[in-house]
Every structure is written in structure tokens, then in C-alpha cells.
Amino acid sequence: MALLEIKNLCASVGEKEILKDFSLTIEAGSVHAIMGPNGSGKSTLSNVIAGNPAYKITSGSIQFKGKDLLKMTPDERANEGVFLAFQYPVEIPGVSYATFLKQALASKMKYFGEKPLDAVHFIKRLKVRAQALGVTDEMLKRPVNVGFSGGEKKRLETLQMGFLEPDFCILDEMDSGLDIDALKVVSQGVNIMREAHRSFLLITHYQRLLELIEPDVIHIMIDGHIVETGDKTLALRLEEKGYASYR
């Protein structure tokens, strides 16, 4: 059984249809990348999978671990194992990262009928992962996404992902606004998470992210659906030719 199976999905924002008859199957343990020009619907896809209510599904289906994902609220999807690393992480003033992650973990444990982790174990678990990503204690005390640089925000998104241990991770333009050093740190954070039961969907414009996180499959997305699928060499060919030949 595939981990994620999207069939003939159509989705729109307001009156505008953005995903058009989109289909994609992702097996457990694999890394897929979706590349495409601006406005091709990549970010819509990630928001639709995560359940952003701003997008309307007009037809099609998404199965996740054999369950109907579209029937679930965003929090149910998250607790079932879907994680979206945001392109533009949202500010939550007055709420520290530590508090935020503690609540997120408590919600997940509650979802599975478990008791929340006590403070000592929580901090231990958080610090191990934070250190690996160069996230300091001071950063964890600051309010969520308030006053951080672009690179720091992406590192903190990666920290959340590692901390919550989802089965399916969507990285929406993780490489935008990152210098090469930060990109390496973030990529490493992703690579150590690669496991047989976990899959990734990387959404990007550029080849350079795919040099650091090597995908199993690459899809080219144009105008709301996939136009070509191939192995990692597809990205190299794309780098040479650009998207023009697909239009």
C-alpha cells in the first residue's frame, strides 16, 4: 500500500482552479521532489495535503495510509503523520517555541490516548534535536517565528519536523532565502530522518537542494498537474533546458 495516493485532484482558491486533475503516488520510505515554475500549483498542493481551509477541493481523492485524508481536519492529518514545513512560517506573538512544541506534542499524545510527556523528558527530547540543528536555548525561549531571520525560521521548521516525527514530510520551498551553510544544516536535518517508514515531498525551484537531499523520484509540475516524472537526472536536464519546452 502506498503511503500517500492522490487521484485526479482538482482544487481552487476563490474562483480560480489551481490543481487540475492532479495524481501522485508516494511509497513509504521514498523521497519525491516536485519542481515547477512559479504559479504551477506547487504550494497549493502542499497546503491542500495539510488541509488549509483556504483551498477548496472540487473533485478527486487523497488516501493517506489507506485513510481518506480529505475527511480529516488539519490537526487530525498532523496527528496521523502529515507534516508541512511552511514556506512562510507564521508568527505567534507571546508563545515561545518550547511552549508551542510542548503543546503540539501533548496534542499528538492525546490523539493517541497517551499521557503528555513530563517536563524533564520533554526538554531532553527537544534539546538533543535542537543542538543538531544549531538551535540555541535562547531561540527556543523566543516567540514562534517572531523576529527570526529567514534561515533561522527554516531551521526551526526542520526542528519541529524532527521533533514531531511525522511519517510524511512536505518541505515547501525549504531552500528559499537560505544561504549555502544554512541549507546544508537543514538538509542534514532532513537526511538523518530518512527511514523505511517515512517519506518526503520536496517542493523546490532549484536543483541545488536536490544535490543535498537526493530524491528517488522527480516530477515536473506545470499548470496544476504533473507533466513528466523521472529519476534525479531529470533535475539536471531541467537545469539546462528550463521549463520552456513543457509549455
Next chain:
Amino acid sequence: MSKKETISRLEKITQDTYKYGFTTDVSAETAPKGLNENVIRFISNKKNEPDWLLDFRLKAYKHWLTMKEPHWAKVSYSPIDYQDLYYYAAPRQKEGPKSLDEVDPKILETYEKLGIPLQEQKMLAGVVAVDAVFDSVSVATTYRARLAEQGIIFCSMSEAVREHPELVKKYLGSVVPYTDNFFACLNSAVFSDGSFVFIPKGVRSPMELSSYFRINARNAGQFERTLIVCEEGAYVSYLEGCTAPQRDENQLHAAVVEIVVLDDAEVKYSTVQNWYPGDKEGKGGIYNFVTKRGLCHNRAKLSWTQVETGSAITWKYPSCVLAGDDSIGEFYSVALTNNYQQADTGTKMIHLGRNTRSTIVSKGISAGHSNQTYRGLVKMGKKAQGGRNFSRCDSLLIGDKCGAHTIPVMESGNLSAQIEHEATTSKISEEQLFYCMSRGLSSEEAVSLIVNGFCKEVMQHLPMEFAIEAGRLIGISLEGSIG
């Protein structure tokens, strides 16, 4: 008519009332319905009060008759029939649960959600009472002996009247005179109990003093009177928690809190107010019409911190009269209204002395169909040279059927004073909600987290345990506020 006759007559009237539908024997503990001189004498008699206090009450009552209920606040409610209330109700033996098993499971569920320990649950449910004002009578005060060693007096107002009459006589009405306003005047006439705190010169209270107020009886108004006197160089942190059971009818709560802060003394007064707010349709709930004021002498400091989530209507402006030079007043407030709750709350900072400073931080959260007004007065007197004030009022709206209003009034009587005011109004954004939910938080957990973040600046002024309780309370009060 002698006092004895009065009582027996009143008891007869009370028994008559009993015939009109009460199922428990309340004859000895409840004053007859309505308000007149005899009822005031009844209350005073019940408490074996000295003549000077009865005089104070009667003067207040006579003055009250000349006053009109104020209607300048941005709240609306059907007229209160002051003759249809009980002005004195003591706990009744037969009424009330005997063990936790008899308490409404829904109330227990709420306490559990609040994370209130079992002993405290019992207390709040009216099974055990510790430091609690239950209806009109202060039931018990713990830790008395330990405090007494340092000369600290912490007891009910009735006891204070009996045992420390000279202190009560000296300070009662010295900050809030009975002529002050309609509700304070009513309180002065009929107040039945409350807390009394006295911290002698140079003493720091070794623990936080706390009192729980609870309205239990039906149709009973609660008029508690709290008096705190902090002598020169002394310090105390006082906590006040309030709850009330669910009732369909509205209940009146008109309290007065007076605080005297002498030279170099400091008082921190924290409130978590969780009176019954009424149901989802706006039926029932407490009318919370409260007068709270402190008088600061030289270099004295008074800090009010309040988290207000309850009551159908809140009308409350904890104030500081900064009479002494270099005195400091602070007001940190979170007011949260949901469903059909109405709150008109804020503070008054009256700068009279030189180099007096005040800070106001108000966070208002409106959800459902509720309406909220921040009303504040900052006044710099002619002699308040170098006086400074900083005010910040932030409003957060949840949904599009609620309202938030800010009415800051600033009056400056001298050129050297500085007054700053900042205000913002914002909404919880869809993006914030989605971001939190994409991390596994339910919509209610998300709103609670975002709102707690919004209030953080105020919450951090609460004592630790109170802050945790208040945070949970905010989550519970917001239930049902989203989709």
C-alpha cells in the same frame, strides 16, 4: 421596638418567605427579602456589631436612597429590582453537597480542566471551606497562627470588627467613602463579610494570602468588603479567586475593596475572576459591579493584576490614588468575554503627589457576541510634578460578531507630567490557526494558545500557580468560540 423584637419580627417575616417555595430551613440564616432599615439592623445584629458600624451602615443606606443607579457604562441589562434580593445569606446546613460525589459532575469536570487539586475542588464545590467567603460569611481562615507570630492579621471582616475594632474604624471607608458611588454605597449599607488584612510596619508577609469568594445561594446578592492595610515598609501579596454556581437568574455582586498602602509599603493584589458568565444564550450569570481602590502614601507601590473571564456583566475599575510623592501604581489586566458577556472595565490612576508613576497594560479578548470596553482615566494633578504614565491597551477579536472599544481619558493638570498611550486592535488570523493546527493542535487548543500568548505580558505578573490556573481558565472560557 427593641432589638430582640426586631429580630423575632424579622424571623417571622423570613419564615413567611420560606413558605413561598423554599425547601430547606433557612429561617435563621437569611435576612428577609428586600432592603430597608430593618434589614440593615438585622444584618448588624446578626454580627453583634458595635453602634458605630451600624451608624455607618445606616448613613450609607440613607445616602443610597438619594442616589441613582449609574448607566454610563457600555453595558445593558434589564432593571435590577433591589427589593427582590436577599442581602444576607449564611451557609445553610442542609443545603450543599456533603461529599464530592454529590457535586454536579460538570462543575467537577471544569475544576479538573482547571487543574485545581482535589482539596481545592472540595473547597470550591463548597464541601470544605478554607479561607473562603461563602455567600456572605467568611467560613475559615487558615495559617492564622503562623501569620500572627509576625503580627499579621488575616481574618474575616466580621472578626476584625469584633477583635480589632480600632483598626477597622480607622480605615473603613477611608479610601472608598460610602458616598463614592451607587454600588459602593449599597455595599457600605449591607456588606456582610469579606477579608481583613493588616501587615504591621516593616513586615513582609511570609506567604501569599488568598481568599476565595463564592456565591451559592439563589437570589442572594453578595456584598463583600475587603480591607487591606499595609503599614510603613511592609509587603503583602494578596490573591482573590471567585466562582459561582450556575443559576438561571442573574445574581448581583457588588463588592468593595479598599487598600491602604502607607509609606514605603507595597501591595500586590491579584484576581482571577471566574463568576458564572451565563449560558450560551446569555441567560443567567453574575452582575459584577465592583469598586476597588487603593491609596498610596509616599514611595508606596500598589499593583493590581486581574484576569477576568467570568460574569455576565463586569463593571470594574481597580484604581490607584497616588497621593504620596514617588508612589507607584500598576494595572495589568486580561479581560475575556465570550457568548453574550459584557465587560466595561479599566482603571483609574490619580496622580496627586510628585514624581508619581503609573503603568497600565490592558489586554481585552472578545469572542462570540460579547462586547468589551476598556475605560481608563489617567489624571495628573496640579502638584503631580514629574508624574509619568504609560498605558497600553490591546484588543483581540475572535469572530465577527463581537465588539471591542477603548475609551482612555487623560487629564493633565501640570506641564511637567508625561502621559503615553498606545492601543491596538487585532484578530486571530486564519494563517495562525492553520499553522497551529498543522502541528496537531485542535482549533480550541490553537485559539487558547494564541490568546495566552497575547496575554503573556499580563500573566507573568501573576504568582506562578495562579498564572497556570488562569491560563487554563482562558482555554476553558474560549470553548465554542470558533466555528
